[in-house]
Amino acid sequence: MFETLLIANRGEIARRVMRTAKRMGIRTVAVYSEADAEAPHVKEADAAVLLGPAPSSESYLRADKILEAARQIGADAIHPGYGFLSENAEFAQACTDAGIKFVGPSPDSIRAMGLKDRAKKLMEDAGVPVTPGYHGDNQDPEHLKNAADAIGYPVLIKAVAGGGGKGMRKVEASTDFLDLLDSCKREAKSSFGNDEVLIEKFIENPRHIEVQVFGDSRGRVIHLFERDCSLQRRHQKVIEEAPAPGMTPNVRAAMCSAAVQAAKAVNYEGAGTVEFIVDGSGALREDGFFFMEMNTRLQVEHPVTELVTGLDLVELQLRVAAGGSVPEQDEIRLKGHAIEARLYAEDPSNGFLPSIGRLDILDLPRGIDGVRVDSGVEQGGEVSMHYDPMIAKIIAFGANRDAAIERSLAALAATRVYPVKTNGGFLGNCLRDDDFQAARLSTGLIAEKAETLIPAGAPKRDAALAARAFLERDQVANSNDPWALKDGFRANADTKIRIRLEYEGDTLDVALSAAPVKGRTLSARLGEDTFILDGMATSGRIVTEAESVIVFSDGRASRFSLPRPDAAADGADAGGLVKAPMPGKVLSLNVAEGDTVTKGQKLLVLEAMKMEHALAAPRDGVIASVSIAAGDQVGEGDALVTMAEEDEAAA
Structure with missing residues (x-):
């Protein structure tokens, strides 16, 4: 087993990996940016190394700095967590070249599954069912539009190097394709450094079901059953559960067999997830699921699998990386039901805009029977504009799905965060929703029921x-x-x-x-x-x-x-002034002084916390002044665009 493990990540997953490593007697090393100097994952590690300034491009994404830290500290293994460099084949190769074990699959496996278009072709050749679409190399916008027209709308534009819900756009009509393609490619370039896309037929009433797989160096691959991640907002998972509601033994056997087949096709080693888009228009069918992608890393939602199988997936990762074997398939048992709710620093009543700042009150539901909390922050800490806005994962286990839902609701009721805004009330509404409780699931459920699920204000x-x-x-x-x-x-x-x-x-x-x-x-x-x-x-x-x-x-x-x-005069000018809702970077500016705009028209796009946020005109009118330009960094509350008074515009 390894003696010293460097965790090339931050926050919740860094603490999660450390917890298991310490239990196994492994020395842990944290890396951190200047913004994370006082972060819990830094304090809890046996040693810590500063990487650089706050932006991830200058710290957590600097493979050279991470490898140098590993050499200096004497680490014999690196765990990448998820996000950042976890699915970067070049980083995995650099670790191998440096004589440091990368806790994950081989660089070749990451490359094979890292680009969605190539992965689709590989899966077709391996006999795994795939979604109809265009996975070719021609990235000319008109060619892509013609391909989408031929497939038939609605279609989904997906970044070939994407993940985490980024670089994806649903297109309902041909007239919208080019605008959404441009937005998708821009976000993909910013997030992954690659703006190539593929086109897929959008499955109506889709469910998202994924299978946890594990491979070892002896060529053995097993599955740890499935998770349902259908409850999503803008392709970002909100609530995940295991096992998938409505799953039958025959469909489970077919889906898990396809997942194992997919992993074997790339000689997979370590923890991975094979994701399927599933026809949710009726009962689950053996011919009703299609390969979507494979994530060559540990998933955010891995705790639900841990709770229903009783396995520590991080421990299994470390043992396999050290040359150990995966368990026999018939040793894996499925028991009970688990639900994970992602608590984010965001404001549902204001378009889910990220909320940043100091956590003056952070009371998470620890100590509740059947509830597990994985968090990367503590009271008195800060939610930074530079990183993912997740505050915690709240995971509940019960003998059945109803019991898991009840415990999830009790855990959310005991959660208190202030003054940073969270999606806690929204998560509770989702769990109480009649369709969710009846397991009538689809990836469009939240969008379809937004008026009832998204809080409009204080009850x-x-x-x-x-x-x-x-x-x-x-x-x-x-x-x-x-x-x-x-x-x-x-x-x-x-x-x-x-x-x-x-x-x-x-x-x-x-x-x-x-x-x-x-x-x-x-x-x-x-x-x-x-x-x-x-x-x-x-x-x-x-x-x-x-x-x-x-x-x-x-x-x-x-x-x-x-x-x-x-x-009395508070907000008197609010209808004509567009302010930055958070610190960020102006990606694009769509209006100029003197332009006439209509209510809801896009004025500019702001990038913050790894996401794009379009700011719209609050009313009909004329643009009086523009205070920013594309590329500018702005602070929360900065004036961006001012509209003329209505009487001035009329004159």
């Missing part, structure tokens, strides 16, 4: 709890006038909530947005966790600040403050 009950907290607090300060201000709340700095309160004993009557909410608050003392409203119990936590109350409930954090007399 009424959170406002009621905040009101109760204000009353309780003000009673102490002014027993003669517990509620002097009666003209409403201001929530999340943008949304104004008009509220009427009547307080007597333990009864709270609230009129909120003309909809009455009446309930008896039996336990609403500050800091307690259980409240009764409308006769129903809800869990939550109230934290008071100088002029506001924060209500944590079901994974949400809603901030309420009393109106300020001097705040």
